[in-house]
Amino acid sequence: MASRPRTLYEKIWDAHVVETRDDGTALVYIDRHLVHEVTSPQAFEALRIAGRPVRRPELTLAVPDHNLPTTPRLDSRGHPLPIADPESAAQLAALEVNAPAFGIRYIPATAKEQGIVHVVGPEQGFSLPGTTIVCGDSHTACHGGLGALAFGIGTSEVEHVLATQTLLLQQSKPMEVRVEGDLGPGVSAKDLILHIIGTIGAAGGSGYVIEYRGAVFARMSVEERLTVCNMSIEAGARAGLIAPDDTTFAYLKGRPMAPQGAEWDAAVAYWRSLHTDEGAVFAKSVVIDAAAVEPSVTWGTSPEDVVAIGGRVPFPEDFADESKRVAAQKSLDYMGLTPGTPMTEVPIENVFIGSCTNSRIEDLRAAAAILNGRRKADNVRWAIVVPGSGLVKAQAEDEGLDKVFIDAGFEWREPGCSACLGMNPDKVPAGERCASTSNRNFVGRQGPGARTHLVSPAMAAAAAVTGRLADVRTLV
Amino acid sequence: MEPLTRVEGRAIPLGLKNVDTDIIIPAKWLKTISREGLGQGAFEALRAEPGNVIDDPAYAGANILIAGDNFGCGSSREHAAWALGDMGIRVVIAPSFSDIFSGNAVKNGMLPVVLPQGAVDRLLEVAREGLAISVDLEQQTVTTPYQDRFTFTLDPFRRDCLLGGLDEVGLTMARGEAIGGFEASRTAAQPWLMRGTAA
Numbered sequence: 001m002a003s004r005p006r007t008l009y010e011k012i013w014d015a016h017v018v019e020t021r022d023d024g025t026a027l028v029y030i031d032r033h034l035v036h037e038v039t040s041p042q043a044f045e046a047l048r049i050a051g052r053p054v055r056r057p058e059l060t061l062a063v064p065d066h067n068l069p070t071t072p073r074l075d076s077r078g079h080p081l082p083i084a085d086p087e088s089a090a091q092l093a094a095l096e097v098n099a100p101a102f103g104i105r106y107i108p109a110t111a112k113e114q115g116i117v118h119v120v121g122p123e124q125g126f127s128l129p130g131t132t133i134v135c136g137d138s139h140t141a142c143h144g145g146l147g148a149l150a151f152g153i154g155t156s157e158v159e160h161v162l163a164t165q166t167l168l169l170q171q172s173k174p175m176e177v178r179v180e181g182d183l184g185p186g187v188s189a190k191d192l193i194l195h196i197i198g199t200i201g202a203a204g205g206s207g208y209v210i211e212y213r214g215a216v217f218a219r220m221s222v223e224e225r226l227t228v229c230n231m232s233i234e235a236g237a238r239a240g241l242i243a244p245d246d247t248t249f250a251y252l253k254g255r256p257m258a259p260q261g262a263e264w265d266a267a268v269a270y271w272r273s274l275h276t277d278e279g280a281v282f283a284k285s286v287v288i289d290a291a292a293v294e295p296s297v298t299w300g301t302s303p304e305d306v307v308a309i310g311g312r313v314p315f316p317e318d319f320a321d322e323s324k325r326v327a328a329q330k331s332l333d334y335m336g337l338t339p340g341t342p343m344t345e346v347p348i349e350n351v352f353i354g355s356c357t358n359s360r361i362e363d364l365r366a367a368a369a370i371l372n373g374r375r376k377a378d379n380v381r382w383a384i385v386v387p388g389s390g391l392v393k394a395q396a397e398d399e400g401l402d403k404v405f406i407d408a409g410f411e412w413r414e415p416g417c418s419a420c421l422g423m424n425p426d427k428v429p430a431g432e433r434c435a436s437t438s439n440r441n442f443v444g445r446q447g448p449g450a451r452t453h454l455v456s457p458a459m460a461a462a463a464a465v466t467g468r469l470a471d472v473r474t475l476v
Numbered sequence: 477m478e479p480l481t482r483v484e485g486r487a488i489p490l491g492l493k494n495v496d497t498d499i500i501i502p503a504k505w506l507k508t509i510s511r512e513g514l515g516q517g518a519f520e521a522l523r524a525e526p527g528n529v530i531d532d533p534a535y536a537g538a539n540i541l542i543a544g545d546n547f548g549c550g551s552s553r554e555h556a557a558w559a560l561g562d563m564g565i566r567v568v569i570a571p572s573f574s575d576i577f578s579g580n581a582v583k584n585g586m587l588p589v590v591l592p593q594g595a596v597d598r599l600l601e602v603a604r605e606g607l608a609i610s611v612d613l614e615q616q617t618v619t620t621p622y623q624d625r626f627t628f629t630l631d632p633f634r635r636d637c638l639l640g641g642l643d644e645v646g647l648t649m650a651r652g653e654a655i656g657g658f659e660a661s662r663t664a665a666q667p668w669l670m671r672g673t674a675a
Contacts, residue, residue, distance in 0.1 A: 018651070018654055018655055018658045019651070021633060023633045023636070024631070024632070024633075025631070025633040027648065027654070027655070029655070029662075031669055032672065038506050038553075039506075039553065039554065041509035042509065042510065042511050042554075045509070046645075050645075052645070052649070055655075056659075056672070058670075058671065058672040058674040059670075059673075060672070060673075061672070061673050066506075067507065085507075087507035087508070088507055090507075090509060091509055105673035126673065128669075131669065136552055136554075137551070137552055138550065138551050138552040151576075152551075152552035152576055153552055153576065154552055154553075154554035154557070154580035154583065155554040155580075156580065156584070156644070156645075157579070157583070160644060160645050160648065163645050163649060164649055164651075165655065165659075166648055166651075166655055168633065168644055168648065172575075202546055202549055203494070203545055203546035203574075206546065206574065206575065207575065233550075236546060236549060236574060238575050238576075257672070257673060257675040258675070259668035259671075259675065260675075263667065263668040264668075266666070266668070267666075270666065302494050302496075304494075323493045323544055326492075327492070327494065421498075421551075422503055422504075423504070423506060440496075440498070440550060440551075442496045442498040442499065442550060443496075443521055444498055444520075445498050445503075448521065
């Protein structure tokens with residue numbers, strides 16, 4: 001093999017190149033493919049029309065998540081309840097038919113293993129270190145938290161993977177985000193990734209695959225690493241990843257689709273080689289001082305619009321770049337914010353705890369720790385918790401977290417993507433604000449006219465309790 | 477896929493940066509199981525504003541869209557490319573694109589042209605006059621009636637796919653033997669990688 005020192009990304013890439021065309025495009029093997037109902041119907045339809053089979057059905061896993069209502073799914077007799085919205089119902093029905101028709105394992109909406117694809121993949125041990133993982137969803141970058149090369153693809157590529165188990169790709173450039181020092185108390189993985197995106201910008205990772213490096217990440221749990229890598233796409237990067245280590249292996253051991261016995265030992269031995277070599281070169285390197293990271297919130301309509309909770313709504317004229325000044329003014333108009341307002345004076349009417357970014361058990365524990373013995377403020381009209389999977393929900397219920405949320409005035413829901421993008425009935429009303437643990441504060445993302453402030457789970461809980469954006473450190 | 481060699485026509489001078497895929501096509505339009513008809517949902521929030529640039533009659537029939545940095549950022553939804561295509565757009569010109577959007581565009585016979593901000597600013601001026609802009613993929617140039625001439629690059633594989641209207645899936649299926657060889661060595665050396673849901 002190559003003697004040149006390589007980055008983690010380059011090692012995974014090299015291990016998956018089937019062949020390289022004369023024009024430099026590589027045919028790359030895909031180990032794991034996740035499919036949900038929104039970006040797959042047209043791909044299955046194209047296969048059907050062309051009479052093409054799925055090449056390796058066992059390497060694809062299908063789970064419905066985007067459209068599913070988060071209200072109860074079974075009636076009192078245990079029968080599945082119908083989906084009211086006919087378009088959502090048709091899309092969900094298409095996946096339920098397409099997956100078995102093409103020999104693909106399908107987890108139904110009523111199974112306890114159902115959840116958001118990016119929660120289910122790691123949880124089932126389907127997502128593994130060193131693998132290439134794709135899904136018709138940009139937050140596939142999430143699985144990089146296990147040390148996988150994971151990225152979102154379009155529907156034509158979904159079809160390409162189903163038919164050939166490969167993709168035609170140009171190699172991205174390796175980028176390093178190195179975080180030095182320790183995060184302060186009350187500062188979470190979500191705050192760190194928001195801070196990183198605020199620092200490098202929404203296009204700062206464009207053309208790159210980011211490797212997150214530094215002792216902070218080595219100390220993080222797998223759940224925290226998944227949160228960080230999840231939002232790599234919000235910095236424009238194709239993917240983000242963190243080298244696998246003993247924490248990763250301990251997380252995966254014994255999961256249903258993870259290797260077992262002698263194969264487990266062989267896999268771990270291989271995974272231990274998956275780290276950036278001494279002397280490997282990154283095309284771009286950014287250094288972040290962990291001590292400077294504070295609990296963070298977004299003020300605008302791009303995930304780069306990040307400010308520390310102690311900060312204020314910015315003045316558009318303070319931005320050096322003209323296009324950013326224009327964008328900031330449009331954002332402030334949409335968000336209904338006045339420059340100079342302290343962020344802690346921004347009132348909140350809705351709180352959403354969920355999404356592939358922050359719906360795992362640790363996220364629910366962090367929010368519940370703040371809510372325990374407290375209640376949402378009167379001006380918080382709607383507060384919901386949407387666990388990332390049925391297994392997360394069951395675990396939380398075992399720990400009594402559901403009761404903490406319900407006592408605090410939250411609704412305790414069934415798993416799915418929910419108000420992160422409002423494809424199901426969970427939407428934020430026009431003109432209202434939402435403290436949301438999701439990943440995108442785009443115009444209309446949580447519903448037409450909805451105003452999103454991205455925060456960590458603990459910060460969402462703090463907002464619920466105080467009825468405004470709040471520094472969680474004042475509540476612990 | 478319809479081949480693309482040369483596109484000439486009016487351009488919508490959108491100009492904004494970070495135009496995300498939720499702006500191009502909001503989530504409620506993603507419930508379709510077809511690729512057709514998404515143009516009616518394109519830029520829905522923007523079009524709700526009176527006097528918006530998308531519906532301005534001065535740019536009626538435009539087949540080119542000009543935008544700012546990081547066009548198509550956000551979600552991987554190919555619906556964004558389908559919606560633009562359904563509006564009649566064949567070329568998008570911007571200083572940069574999100575990786576996923578530019579790939580989706582090419583797979584739908586739509587050309588993403590990357591030009592420096594200065595060139596994009598000039599093309600926005602010309603477009604605002606309602607004049608036709610010409611994009612030639614063989615020459616890799618963008619020209620205006622004022623004799624402006626900007627050259628762009630595109631990776632050769634994408635260029636070939638667009639010029640020839642090629643079906644990537646068909647191209648790759650023809651490499652089935654190479655893929656099979658890769659899988660065989662994989663199965664021998666790291667069988668656990670090939671088990672997937674069958675583990």
